[in-house]
C-alpha cells in the first residue's frame with residue numbers, strides 16, 4: 001500500500017477464548033475515502049472497527065492507523081467512533097450529550113455542538129432528553145457525538161439502522177462531503193445499496209476476507225450484476241469454513 005493509506009492491517013487476528021472473531025485480515029484503506037465492511041451477523045465487522053478504534057488489542061498481526069502503530073493513545077483524538085449500540089446518557093439532553101463528547105476531545109462546545117446538531121437535523125430537539133427520542137433520532141444524536149471534534153477518521157458501525165430513507169440519503173451526502181475534506185470513513189452495513197456508495201469494500205464472513213475491492217470490481221470478478229449475487233458467489237467459492 002502507498003503512504004496514502006489511512007489504515008493498514010497485516011495478518012490481523014482477534015480471538016475471544018475459543019472464538020476467532022477475525023483471522024488473517026490484511027487490507028489497506030485509502031485516505032479520504034469511504035470504506036465499507038460488509039458481512040452477515042458475527043462476521044467480525046464490529047470487532048474490526050473496535051480494533052481500529054483502539055478499544056481491543058489484536059491477538060495476531062499488526063495494525064497501523066493514521067501512520068501510528070495501534071494501540072496508540074495519541075491517535076484517539078483523531079478518531080470519531082459511532083458504536084453499533086448508541087452509548088448515550090439517557091437522562092441528559094441531546095445537547096448535553098454532544099457537549100460531553102466535545103469536552104472529552106477538548107473542543108470548545110458552543111459552536112461545534114450547534115453546527116453538528118444542524119448536520120444531523122436535531123437542532124429542534126437539542127433540549128430533549130435522549131430517552132424520549134425516537135430510535136432514529138437516537139442514531140442521529142450518536143452520530144453527532146462521533147462528529148463533534150472533527151475527526152480525521154470516522155468509524156461508523158451500522159450508522160443508518162433505523163434511519164428513514166431521506167435522512168439516510170442526507171447522511172451519505174454528508175459522508176461524501178467529509179471525504180472531500182480528507183476525512184476517511186469506515187462504515188459497516190448489511191445493506192447492499194449502501195455498499196454501492198462506498199469507494200471500496202471488504203466482504204467478511206466468519207472473520208475472514210472473502211473479497212475486497214470497489215463494488216464494480218467485486219461484481220465484475222464474480223461475474224454478477226448485483227453485489228448481493230457477488231457476495232453469494234464468493235461465499236460459495238470459499239465453501240463452508242470450520
Ligand SMILES: Nc1ncnc2c1ncn2[C@@H]1O[C@H](COP(=O)(O)OP(=O)(O)OP(=O)(O)O)[C@@H](O)[C@H]1O
Pocket residue numbers: 016019020021039040041042043044045046047048084
Ligand atoms: N467481547 C466478546 N467476547 C466474546 N466473543 C465476542 C466478543 N465480541 C465479539 N465476539 C464474537 O466475535 C464474533 C464476531 O462478532 P462481531 O460483533 O464482530 O460481528 P459483526 O459482524 O459485527 O455482527 P453483527 O452484524 O451482528 O453486528 C462473534 O462470534 C461474536 O460472538
Ligand SMILES: [Mg+2]
Pocket residue numbers: 045046047084157
Ligand atoms: Mg456488529
